[in-house]
Amino acid sequence: MKEWNLLARNKALRLERSSAVSRGKTVAARDVGDLLERVLEPGDRVCIEGNNQKQADFLASALARIYPAHIHNLTSCSRLLPCPSIWTSSSAALPIGSTSRFRTSGRAPRRHGG
Numbered sequence: 310m311k312e313w314n315l316l317a318r319n320k321a322l323r324l325e326r327s328s329a330v331s332r333g334k335t336v337a338a339r340d341v342g343d344l345l346e347r348v349l350e351p352g353d354r355v356c357i358e359g360n361n362q363k364q365a366d367f368l369a370s371a372l373a374r375i376y377p378a379h380i381h382n383l384t385s386c387s388r389l390l391p392c393p394s395i396w397t398s399s400s401a402a403l404p405i406g407s408t409s410r411f412r413t414s415g416r417a418p419r420r421h422g423g
Contacts, residue, residue, distance in 0.1 A: 324348075326348060330344050342372075346375050346380065350380065351381050351382050355386070
């Protein structure tokens with residue numbers, strides 16, 4: 310028999326896994342990496358944005374520190390590339406056969422100079 314509530318079940322499981330590091334909807338800054346490791350799954354799409362650049366940098370660097378065997382094959386979607394560490398750390402630590410995909414919306418920045 311086909312299950313029609315797979316997405317709802319998956320969301321409930323992720324929320325359950327996150328409850329160990331959260332207090333309701335609040336997570337301490339020191340626990341953000343642990344939270345990401347608990348809720349992200351291989352192949353997920355991740356949008357790294359915040360209300361300002363510092364928040365986006367914080368989220369990107371927390372994501373870059375996560376052990377790549379737990380989460381891999383992520384697609385990062387962002388209006389701008391917020392943090393160089395997301396490129397260097399995640400790409401260097403990928404297991405063999407894994408890929409990283411980065412997507413941006415909007416115009417790509419132009420290079421100046423030669």
